[in-house]
Amino acid sequence: MTKLRMGRVGMAVLVALNVIIAASDLSAQFQPPGTLGVLAPANIAKPRPKAPFDITGTWLHIGGESERFDPPAGFKLTPAAQKHFDASAAAVKEGKLYRNDIGLCWPAGMPIMMTRVWPIQMIQLPTSIFMISELMNSLRIVYMDGRQHTDPDIVVPSFNGESIGHWEGDTLVIDTTGFRDDHHWIQDRAGIPASDALHIVERIKMQNQGKRLEIEFTLTDAKSWEGDWKLTKHWDRVDDRDIAEVECLPELNEHMPTVHSPDNIREN
């Protein structure tokens, strides 16, 4: 009897361990087979608290504030980032431009993709938020179905990162990690690079009866700068706008005199 009981306890422990192990596998990028995706009707239909607001719509970053993610006063860069910053400052002094990656068809990436002049469409579902920037049709999916960030050892780095969202009162909070560390900039015109250590937290509020979005960004990247950089930016709802296919093609770029200007300093 005692042995049998111990055996049952052992089984229960094993089952519990399996559940824990399975749960830890529920990462954003690598879901175990059979796990419901964000567009699975059964996932969408799961009971969840009502979202405080619906971000669905077309948004355009307002013209009255900088589209750039400028560092705060007194910022301090790491030596690796300082190298790019200094090279960019020297280029600007000569009327030139350092590493025009976006012009050369590299994705703008987060956070620049949110403010890069072109409109951005957002579609909110109970499980996720899809964001599509008109510029290069850059896609960002925010997972809202409870999954966790992918293990950093297996995450596939990307320019827009991996975004996990949740609601805190009337605020949408999005945590984004998993970034590419090459050809990816926080401030492309000032030569401030993003690394794979970049971590972005967005606190998003709806304002003006749903006509304006406010996002407070907290940018942390221990490989590029010290401390947290906080910036708040705004978008207006533009109901009379849609987005189109916008591809950045080398063939088209060949005809853009500014892209091929000798004043653009490329990678060595």
Added chain:
Amino acid sequence: MKILRLGGSVVIALCLVTSVYAHHSAAGVDQSKTVSLEGVVKEFKWANPHSYLEIEVMNSKGVAEIWNLEMMPPTYLVRAGWKSNTVKVGDKVKFSARPMKNGDPGGLFVSITLADGRTLGQTAPRGGGAAPAPVYPQQ
């Protein structure tokens, strides 16, 4: 510290620059100049993220050269009265542009005058409405 101070002023200067509906910088363009020329259309591409025009111009030495003109996307050109067939290969036109600093033929499109006398520009970014002339970032 010196570097940081210089960096701060660079960033502030960058903040003051006006945005444009573009996907890249116009560092190589002389924003202080507008040139007016005439020539024959060799190519017109109606495309995102930029349309472009190629116009053959006879330079001061009597040599034909192709002016490459970078334009805004169709969304904005339509608001300024453009269609994809507004200009055709072989059309004789007058145009104005912000030229390249290094003297290469080409630059940013400002306006065109067609054979029928119509003059078309391109609307400014954000919010629509006609603008007198586009403003491009110098950065």
